[in-house]
Amino acid sequence: MPKNSKVIQRVQSHEHVTESVTDLLGNEEPLDYKSSSLNVGAAAGKTVPQIEVPENDGRPAWNSKLQYILAQVGFSVGLGNVWRFPYLCQKNGGGAYLVPYFILLIIIGIPLFFLELAVGQKIRRGSIGVWNYVCPRLGGIGMSSLMVCGFVGLYYNVIIGWSIFYFFQSFQYPLPWSDCPIRKNGTTAIVEPECDKSSATTYFWYRQTLNTTSTIAESGGLNIKMTLSLLVAWIIVCLAVIRGIASSGKVMYFSSLFPYVVLFCFLVRGLMLKGSVDGIAHMFTPKLEKMLEPQVWREAATQVFFALGLGFGGVIAFSSYNKIDNNCHFDAVLVSFINFFTSILATLVVFAVLGFKANIMNEKCVAENGEKILEYLNSNILSHDLIPPHVNFSHLTTSDYAELYGVIKTVKEGSFAQLGLEPCVLEDELNKAVQGTGLAFIAFTEAMTHFPASPFWSVMFFFMLINLGLGSMIGTMTGITTPILDAYKVQKELLTVCCCIVAFLCGLLFVQRSGNYFVTMFDDYSAGLPLTVVVILENLSVAWIYGTKRFMQDLEDMLGFRPSVIYFYLWKYVSPLCLIVLISASVVEMAISPPGYNAWVQELAQERFQSYPPWALATCFALIVVAMLPLPIVFIARQFNLMSDGSNKLSVTYRKSMMKDISNLEEQDEARFILGAKPGEAPASVPGHRPYMTPRGNTSLDPNSLSPNICYGTNEMFSCPPTSTQLFI
8 A cells, every 4th residue: 555545444244354563654744643543344354555655755864874972972072081180190199090091981981972872873862752652751861961952052152162272373473371470560571470489381371372361250341362362262152063864974083083093193203302201101000909999999990980971961962863783782892992091091191291391290299499508508598518528509400409408408407497308209290280271271381392392282172172172062062953853843954053143252261261161161060961871871771761671672673692691780770879879969069068160369370169159059050950850841741731742743764664664563463553453452462482572571552551651652662661660660
């Protein structure tokens, strides 16, 4: 029968049924399962014609598997791999930190990453559509993901704007942050006091780049340089995603691969620098006692969680453009390990360069304190007899100074503090932990000023940061636009442009002179707790509401093989337990840590911790509440039928997937899918060897399982159990 034929109801008819279930699902118009009726008058008795489903269903698709992998790598590998992971390694025991990180990557990261890839690939929708079909009452999961993507995108692109500003400033020699500026005071010239009290790179960051105020309450007006940089950043992002994966996929070939070229170049160059081995040795010297501290495991779990981009919706959106039989298990393992080894590579680079910087700073310390000792000798404050005969002040080495420092400290024990001598220990320099903007825009830039051909390396470094940020921003924007395009018939280009314009206008908050403090606020509060809640609900909805056994069977049908039984226990028990512990630890951490920020005090030329004022504190908690608000609202609205569950907006792609699955079942016994041979006849039982039709494979096919008040999908995958006794399979 023709593909577009309508369903004809046969009431009190003795004709044989010729419409197959495939025909019923083959209509191009969206099906409304809440209002349709399947009153079939007689059992099927004729052979069902095979319906060919075209491969191209109209949904965009990746040009190649490589393009897709690069997109996932570009999204997951971001700025955090470069400036967050090395800091956590240094803080939490060096090489010992890699042990808890790797364990948690295996038991949390890969399973949950695999789960998101699988649901996106099977249902072929964005985050909102996926969780509406998995369980309409938990449809707020996708909306919360979209909200968090919006918050993160606002401030994340500001960081790209900062990198763009430094990128263009790098095309000059010497680099503008190499030396402190000179202020003329009449006929005399003095070094800028704020720079003299801190350092050239610190001054350039806080004063010439951000021109920051001393408190978050002082707006200071817009910073024109940062506003223009933010505008350029949004133009780049808009051009990259304006045509969806057709444009962003091509951008990923460069933005995902170029950072690895730069990292390898920096690693080779760094290993040739004096002191680089000291930095790497310091980094990977394990402090095994740190592994017993709960804080180390909590921070490792958080880093695993955010490194893979779980909960943002970008992973699901990218996966939704795959073929239905793509091996997403291989993708999950591959991308997770690429992310892990990228973090290791970035850590090697960072500590090779910081080891070089530490040696430079230590030698400077030795030289300055050596001059102090000479002054004390010339003024007879110190006796020449204290100086060992082999010490040469013209070429004072770190070992000679350490010996000299020890002798003076022993002899002048009572008045040693008045001398103002510093120990100048290399280990102390290496222990100065920096992360985030402090690492990228202060510590690393200062190290690069000592490189030969420093402008070249500076250009390469900040161009790498731009590409790392761009890859993550493409995934974030895809996580926003894909669910909207799935739900509404909106022109893709128009939606993208509107999103970028609105985001730029909202982002002006972050480019005022106090904007750096708002970046810190959004980074601390807008994503952490809401995303953790989102991911645990994703895990529970699939593993406990839908059923892990059924999910494993669906994966076997989709992939052609059954994943390891280990995933069954990880999804059902281990991952939810770990996430609950992580949420509890995060809440406790927020409760005991005073909410505040590090403000740059111009008069002191240093950072000071300040507590948020009441209005800022209210904003912090508003970010958390707003991000999670869709979860209870959607649940209540659908519990009391105040909101449509989206069952009448099924995509053609998803319905054709249903047609394929049910056509295979019709070959064995089409009558099992007809509600009754005669009007009012009870449904036939589903045979026990079809475990994926119902949770246990031995219950009847209840027509009420398509009720909007029950979690369901539109085919056998993600149709939640019809009875409450089967919720926890």
